[in-house]
Amino acid sequence: MPPGVTARAAAAGGRYLVQPCTALAGADCGCYLARPLACRRYRCALLAALEAGEVGLPEALAVVAQARQAPASPAREDFLTFHFGRR
Numbered sequence: 606m607p608p609g610v611t612a613r614a615a616a617a618g619g620r621y622l623v624q625p626c627t628a629l630a631g632a633d634c635g636c637y638l639a640r641p642l643a644c645r646r647y648r649c650a651l652l653a654a655l656e657a658g659e660v661g662l663p664e665a666l667a668v669v670a671q672a673r674q675a676p677a678s679p680a681r682e683d684f685l686t687f688h689f690g691r692r
């Protein structure tokens with residue numbers, strides 16, 4: 606596990622990253638080049654839509670900017686889950 610990332614043993618076996626991740630630095634990954642394999646493999650719904658050509662890069666970047674600026678609220682959580690959760 607990279608320095609700065611906290612993982613715990615899962616009851617069902619394996620490990621999981623404690624969230625919010627201890628390596629998160631603002632909106633950036635504090636260990637990006639050494640991030641865990643699960644982080645490297647994760648494809649959020651927005652990235653999947655971008656890779657499938659369903660949205661363009663300007664639209665995807667606008668969604669990211671909106672996510673970074675939105676104040677904490679239940680609506681923001683729904684927005685984040687929709688765009689950055691798994692498809």
Ligand code: SF4
Nearest residue numbers: 626628629634640644
């Ligand atoms: S990609 Fe995110 S979850 Fe993974 S180590 Fe970096 S900050 Fe943590």
